[in-house]
Amino acid sequence: DAKTTQPPSMDCAEGRAANLPCNHSTISGNEYVYWYRQIHSQGPQYIIHGLKNNETNEMASLIITEDRKSSTLILPHATLRDTAVYYCIVKANFNKFYFGSGTKLNVKP
Amino acid sequence: NAGVTQTPKFRILKIGQSMTLQCTQDMNHNYMYWYRQDPGMGLKLIYYSVGAGITDKGEVPNGYNVSRSTTEDFPLRLELAAPSQTSVYFCASSYEGGPTSEQYFGPGTRLTVT
Numbered sequence: 001d002a003k004t005t006q007p008p009s010m011d012c013a014e015g016r017a018a019n020l021p022c023n024h025s026t027i028s029g030n031e032y033v034y035w036y037r038q039i040h041s042q043g044p045q046y047i048i049h050g051l052k053n054n055e056t057n058e059m060a061s062l063i064i065t066e067d068r069k070s071s072t073l074i075l076p077h078a079t080l081r082d083t084a085v086y087y088c089i090v091k092a093n094f095n096k097f098y099f100g101s102g103t104k105l106n107v108k109p
Numbered sequence: 110n111a112g113v114t115q116t117p118k119f120r121i122l123k124i125g126q127s128m129t130l131q132c133t134q135d136m137n138h139n140y141m142y143w144y145r146q147d148p149g150m151g152l153k154l155i156y157y158s159v160g161a162g163i164t165d166k167g168e169v170p171n172g173y174n175v176s177r178s179t180t181e182d183f184p185l186r187l188e189l190a191a192p193s194q195t196s197v198y199f200c201a202s203s204y205e206g207g208p209t210s211e212q213y214f215g216p217g218t219r220l221t222v223t
């Protein structure tokens with residue numbers, strides 16, 4: 001199963017776009033890219049997922065490169081409430097859902 | 110819908126004691142999971158269930174047991190608690206197990222074994 005690599009932390013100014021990168025160079029053709037976030041030790045919260053096309057929902061946008069070896073989660077207008085640990089996960093099956101250490105996003109006023 | 114609920118929120122156990130962590134979901138999801146999260150780390154899968162009466166081991170099952178007698182409930186049993194089981198435990202559920210099915214998480218149970 002593919003594993004992911006994320007920077008341990010990032011800063012973003014409030015109101016600006018937050019772009020969180022993720023490398024998944026060993027991703028398989030049937031594995032989806034998922035993003036979750038965890039706010040202050042609460043249960044992880046689903047954000048978005050995609051296979052190869054870019055995806056957008058009310059929370060965020062997901063940009064997946066054409067070779068699928070990396071992706072970027074975009075929070076278009078970050079707020080202080082978006083301060084959290086963001087996890088990038090590649091998933092092919094329900095019991096292959098590996099959470100790494102994630103990226104701690106600090107949104108600053 | 111309440112989603113996924115867990116009880117208790119906090120618990121302190123002495124070494125060798127036993128306890129059951131409760132998890133209930135009201136979304137009629139077939140799949141349920143238990144994860145543990147150690148400080149500063151990601152989540153690790155302990156056990157999962159694909160339906161009532163069916164359970165299987167995840168990545169770190171040693172020291173735990175589960176049962177799934179109903180669709181709604183998926184309790185996690187700790188026998189002979191050890192300090193290494195100090196962690197935050199999350200229960201999750203999903204409607205199906207395919208690659209497009211997201212998991213919904215409960216608020217967690219913070220367990221300390223001393």
